[in-house]
Amino acid sequence: MNVIITKDKVEAGKKAFELVEKAIHNDASVLGLATGSTPETLYKEMRASNTDYSNLISINLDEYKGLPADHPQSYHTFMQENLFNAKPFKKSFIPDGLGDEEDEVKRYNKTIEEYPIDLQILGIGTNAHIGFNEPGTSFLQETHVEKLTEATINANKRYFKSEEDVPKYAFSMGIKSILSAKKILLMAFGENKAEAVYNMLNGPITEQVPASILQTHNDVTVIIDEAAASKL
Numbered sequence: 001m002n003v004i005i006t007k008d009k010v011e012a013g014k015k016a017f018e019l020v021e022k023a024i025h026n027d028a029s030v031l032g033l034a035t036g037s038t039p040e041t042l043y044k045e046m047r048a049s050n051t052d053y054s055n056l057i058s059i060n061l062d063e064y065k066g067l068p069a070d071h072p073q074s075y076h077t078f079m080q081e082n083l084f085n086a087k088p089f090k091k092s093f094i095p096d097g098l099g100d101e102e103d104e105v106k107r108y109n110k111t112i113e114e115y116p117i118d119l120q121i122l123g124i125g126t127n128a129h130i131g132f133n134e135p136g137t138s139f140l141q142e143t144h145v146e147k148l149t150e151a152t153i154n155a156n157k158r159y160f161k162s163e164e165d166v167p168k169y170a171f172s173m174g175i176k177s178i179l180s181a182k183k184i185l186l187m188a189f190g191e192n193k194a195e196a197v198y199n200m201l202n203g204p205i206t207e208q209v210p211a212s213i214l215q216t217h218n219d220v221t222v223i224i225d226e227a228a229a230s231k232l
């Protein structure tokens, strides 16, 4: 994996933006997008750019199960506010948090098959989850409903009024689908990601460390700040 260490997340967002631009220039037409705090600086660069994304397709990694699209903490709302209001895509796909489980899983897998992902943007959880694929999830999983771990609920409660309000399940693209992307760009910032980053890059490949499977992909760039690199 190609590892780039930046001073901070602002510099990382600029570097990530350069890589997104390069991929688009080289004919990437389907972007896999992530939510959470990690991609915010990248999306800021994308919003401020002159690039027109209206011929591109976007496919998001995940959505909380049970949240309507217009809920303030839904990933639909996050994407509207952080990117799509300023930069609409030709078509954008995000799992429907209120969708019937079986139908939604089928629909999403079909979408990923129909629009193979050229560049997948990823963050990483403190427990090394990617998408919402928690430790123990099979590397062969496609889209599914994932039960969120205490660590993830705890990390995400900052966005909700209280821990009880954090959804306990989410629709997530599976690891198999993530690995099918031609290129992967993972970002991580802050000391609390340092152990996950170390295990992803240097640890054994194990379903207990979902991001460790990225060691088997042939085109992964990891952009981390100095704090997230502090255990390397």
Ligand SMILES: O=P(O)(O)OC[C@H]1O[C@](O)(CO)[C@@H](O)[C@@H]1O
Residues within 6 Å of the ligand: 034, 035, 036, 037, 038, 039, 061, 062, 122, 123, 124, 125, 126, 130, 131, 132
């Ligand atoms: O970027 P954060 O907020 O630290 O979250 C880590 C990862 O966990 C998720 O929230 C779950 O998918 C991702 O969106 C994110 O990349």
